[in-house]
Amino acid sequence: MKMVRIVQMADTHLGYRARRGTISKWAIQNYSRPYEQELYDTFLKVMEDVSKIKDLDFLVHCGDMFHHPFLYNSYPPPEPARRTFKEGLEIFFRNTNNQVPLIYIEGNHGIFRGYEYTPFESHIKEQEFPNLHYFKERNLITAIKEKKPLELDFPTKKTRFYLFPYFEFKGFEIYQQQYDNWIETQRPPKGDGYLNIAIAHGSAGDDTLHNKVNSDDLGYDYVALGHEHGLKMLSKNHFYSGSLLPLNFKEVLEKQGYLIVDINPKTKSLNIEKVFTDELLQRTFTIITIKVYPNQSSIDLRNKIINELDCYVNDNGFDSKTAARLKINFSGEITFEKNWQINEMMSSIRRDCFSETEKYNILQLLWKILDISEDLEDDISAGRIQDYILEKPDAEFKTFVNEKLNEEQSNFDVDKLAQIGMRALKKALRNIEREKEV
Ligand SMILES: [Mn+2]
Numbered sequence: 001m002k003m004v005r006i007v008q009m010a011d012t013h014l015g016y017r018a019r020r021g022t023i024s025k026w027a028i029q030n031y032s033r034p035y036e037q038e039l040y041d042t043f044l045k046v047m048e049d050v051s052k053i054k055d056l057d058f059l060v061h062c063g064d065m066f067h068h069p070f071l072y073n074s075y076p077p078p079e080p081a082r083r084t085f086k087e088g089l090e091i092f093f094r095n096t097n098n099q100v101p102l103i104y105i106e107g108n109h110g111i112f113r114g115y116e117y118t119p120f121e122s123h124i125k126e127q128e129f130p131n132l133h134y135f136k137e138r139n140l141i142t143a144i145k146e147k148k149p150l151e152l153d154f155p156t157k158k159t160r161f162y163l164f165p166y167f168e169f170k171g172f173e174i175y176q177q178q179y180d181n182w183i184e185t186q187r188p189p190k191g192d193g194y195l196n197i198a199i200a201h202g203s204a205g206d207d208t209l210h211n212k213v214n215s216d217d218l219g220y221d222y223v224a225l226g227h228e229h230g231l232k233m234l235s236k237n238h239f240y241s242g243s244l245l246p247l248n249f250k251e252v253l254e255k256q257g258y259l260i261v262d263i264n265p266k267t268k269s270l271n272i273e274k275v276f277t278d279e280l281l282q283r284t285f286t287i288i289t290i291k292v293y294p295n296q297s298s299i300d301l302r303n304k305i306i307n308e309l310d311c312y313v314n315d316n317g318f319d320s321k322t323a324a325r326l327k328i329n330f331s332g333e334i335t336f337e338k339n340w341q342i343n344e345m346m347s348s349i350r351r352d353c354f355s356e357t358e359k360y361n362i363l364q365l366l367w368k369i370l371d372i373s374e375d376l377e378d379d380i381s382a383g384r385i386q387d388y389i390l391e392k393p394d395a396e397f398k399t400f401v402n403e404k405l406n407e408e409q410s411n412f413d414v415d416k417l418a419q420i421g422m423r424a425l426k427k428a429l430r431n432i433e434r435e436k437e438v
Contacts (some may be wrong), residue, residue: 003265005057005061005076005261005263006058006197006263007261008258009258012043012064012066012244013067013080014081014110015036017035018035018248018363019032021143021350023092023353023357023363023364025323025363029318029322034323035325035363036078038245038281038282039245041079042090047066047091047259048095051095057100058154060102060161062105063105063109063165065104065107065120066082066119066335067110067388069113070110074113076119081352082123086124087190089132099200103133104133105164105200116136124185130315135155135165137162137167140165141167147182148185149185151381157195158193159242160188161199162197162198162199164213167202168208169210186217188219195222197218197222197223198223200223205228209227210345216235216237223239223259224241224259224261225238226240228254229247229251229254230242230254231254231274231276237270242254244256244349249287259275282321283363284326286325286326292342294338305349306349309326309360318360323361325364326368327367328365328367330368334370341404346365349365363365397418401417
């Protein structure tokens with residue numbers, strides 16, 4: 001029995017540039033920054049490699065092709081990002097002779113909010129790529145309005161895709177209800193011999209993935225996910241492929257890559273091969289830990305830091321292709337004075353590194369000061385904050401709302417209001433957690 005073979009990739013974030021604490025150097029003068037260029041190179045290599053995979057039936061990209069625009073930043077992707085994207089498509093379709101469909105759903109990055117026009121459309125014409133199947137937020141909204149599924153059928157391969165472009169359906173009650181109703185149209189028919197595959201951009205972690213997609217509720221044979229940047233298995237048939245390379249220091253601790261998914265159309269059994277593209281990284285991208293002691297002299301501490309950075313001294317000096325991205329975590333017992341001293345010292349060391357480009361091969365140098373005493377009290381997890389501030393946030397909030405409404409003698413649905421309040425609280429707690437993550 002011939003397997004159906006799908007390659008899953010996601011979160012390419014073309015146009016991403018490492019900014020904070022980076023040296024002011026280009027990869028190509030006035031064109032691309034060093035890490036930005038490395039992402040382009042990696043993407044093109046991956047498109048080349050993937051297009052040569054034998055017996056490939058589908059290439060699926062689960063969203064966030066471009067990094068910009070994002071949220072309230074409405075700048076389009078930089079020109080090199082759009083060029084790279086187009087080149088990637090050309091490589092793929094040329095090498096596959098236009099025979100392999102590329103299915104793309106939009107994520108939360110690289111979209112002009114509130115506009116129907118997308119960066120995809122601003123750079124390529126759909127008719128140039130007859131086997132590109134592109135689903136944007138607008139397609140989803142139309143499907144919801146018309147109460148129709150958003151799906152793509154390939155009868156000759158007996159394979160059907162259900163598309164879930166990114167959508168903040170939880171932002172407003174009215175959306176959530178409509179989405180809840182609509183999602184039932186995304187339930188595959190039973191026993192028609194098709195493989196049913198979902199493609200979604202979102203995550204349960206930030207409430208952007210519907211519970212029915214996150215679970216086995218709808219009975220898909222495979223769920224290809226984007227949004228989380230680490231390659232990971234969520235369940236036996238739910239996978240994030242992750243980005244191609246880590247973008248920030250948090251992501252350095254994860255793996256990234258793409259997945260070659262083989263599905264047996266009869267038994268629906270899966271065989272999943274992970275291809276780790278983070279191993280293609282040309283530069284050191286790492287977190288260094290330095291322990292600080294209470295009565296350590298500043299000369300001693302300075303030497304320790306310089307010692308670490310000496311690993312990145314290069315005979316040829318700065319090289320945009322291999323220059324390191326470094327973050328130093330200072331831990332130990334750090335007094336207020338020491339804290340100030342470290343900041344001062346690191347600023348001057350970074351200045352030196354960045355001005356001695358004939359010596360240091362460093363692209364980015366960041367630091368973070370973790371105080372031991374802070375570590376002890378730093379567990380601002382949702383659970384903890386609820387413990388400290390409110391014992392039973394929902395009940396106490398309900399009492400509070402009830403009292404207020406009684407005072408005003410107004411007549412609202414207390415349960416509804418309490419629900420809204422709890423949602424606001426949870427959102428606030430998530431924001432606290434996110435701020436911690438840098
Ligand atoms: Mn995303």
